[in-house]
Amino acid sequence: MSTITELIHAIPVDPQTGAIAVPIYQTSTFVQEAPGVNKGYDYARSNNPTRAAVEKIIAQLEGGAAASAFASGLAAIDAVVKLPKSGDEIVAVDDIYGGAFRLFNKVYEKFGITVKYVDTSDTQAVFNAITPATRLIWLETPTNPTLKISDIEAIGRIAKASNCLFCVDNTFASPVLQQPISLGADLVIHSATKYLGGHSDLIAGVVISKTEQLGEEIKFYQNACGAILSPFDSFLLIRGLETLPLRIKQHGINAQAIAEYLEQHPLVDNVYYPGLPSHPGHELAKRQSKGFGGIISFTLKSDTAAAATTFVTSTHYFKLAESLGGIKSLLCHPAEMTHKSIPAERRRAGGVSDSLIRLSVGLEETADLLADLEQAFNRLPQPVLAESAL
Structure with missing residues (x-):
């Protein structure tokens, strides 16, 4: 099956009405049959049918087990950076998006997470930068803005051997051109504001996880911290993905x-x-x-x-x-x-x-x-x- 056919038919028909477009469930809460007994939804911060639909579509596109949609690309990055703890280290691409740099250096360094910047297009430089404290390797490929290319598969092997997580920002390529999970990444993030949405009419971010367990960790931070994608923006993102x-x-x-x-x-x-x-x-x-x-x-x-x-x-x-x-x-x-x-x-x-x-x-x-x-x-x-x- 071609990518476009798979994508079009990954967008579900509404089981309640037969609507061919995913409905916007613009609701804050859901009526329960009894305490804790519901139809899979209780409160819209925790889950929402429109958001759940776009998360499932993007997880399928990236070949991941789960996805979580956020209110911005930086909120998606923030959820991943919550995985390390104080004393851990991140090895990050030196040619990095300015917003990610600001988040790493102005927010998380004061909580004891250190960041080491290296030229990730040099695989040996990545290997040399790893220490026992390294918890996460952060990669953009192509990078923003000088479009350096890094070897995802080789860095994935380094991450696995070093027992650290490996996250790839796939915003520039999109899952149409590149699927980092198939090359060894544990996590993929997108500023869905960009190509996934495609029409400059929404702000959104997505984290795709290789495993269900990692997906649950990201989903916990999505719910606990609350930077969720709204139902309407989820609808816009689905519409953008269609083309x-x-x-x-x-x-x-x-x-x-x-x-x-x-x-x-x-x-x-x-x-x-x-x-x-x-x-x-x-x-x-x-x-x-x-x-x-x-x-x-x-x-x-x-x-x-x-x-x-x-x-x-x-x-x-x-x-x-x-x-x-x-x-x-x-x-x-x-x-x-x-x-x-x-x-x-x-x-x-x-x-x-x-x-x-x-x-x-x-x-x-x-x-x-x-x-x-x-x-x-x-x-x-x-x-x-x-x-x-x-």
Whole structure:
């Protein structure tokens, strides 16, 4: 069965009415037949039929035993980081999402959980970073925003041998392109705000667990801490999932064409996109993923924040905004936006230079997006040709 057929038929028909769309159960509580005797639902923070439906669909897509849906991607990350205890250590990708960095360093370090940042595209560096205190390995692949590729299967073996949990943020790839649990991950998280929702109209996060036992631990924190996904947003997420494979396919087609254009542009220094043969993780990405996704980052030869600001405020179809993964193309300046919470020195060491620009390539016509980028480049200072070239 193809992915899209499996997905469409994973969305249940309502057993009560035959409704082909999952109903929104907009209720806070459920009537019980007797104390503790109910139809599987007692209070909507603990469970809700609409939320339960989207959790089951996403668990199936990722090949996991269970899933829990949260009010945001950071709430999903927070639930996973509650698994370690004081004195434990996390080994995390150095090129990390700014919100995750802020959570790790500003919230959990003061509770005695230490975080060690390493270049996870170097598997040996991950192995060398493990200590007896390591409880969790935290991976993004591709990373945000420089799109480094890490070997999920190899790091999974390291995690298993070291008796620590292994969590992969699969937001950039989506389960259509990559299924980390099948490669050795214990946990997968998504900012479902991005590709899973796909329409820039909800905030959501999901944690998928490899085992029922781990799923129960995450479900406990979902209920105990209360950062649940609402029934309406659960409905929106299900609606977004219905077209996920088709959207991911077109995102990839557009992104590949734009990455190839950027690689040849005289004002561009570096292009970060795993679909390019020049990308150091290209061959690994081909092995562990079914495609290269819709996110591209690049740096300008004029490596200044001013040049990047001029560019990101000159586009028409690419809208300047936080977030990614929607049907409309977006762009951002990570050093001043998504990754500003990371200290400048650490940010630059992770590859986030002052001129780095991140594109979230949408579903518009490829030619229109290319023309939009070209007119933005034309607003930048142009290189002076040598006399011999005139």
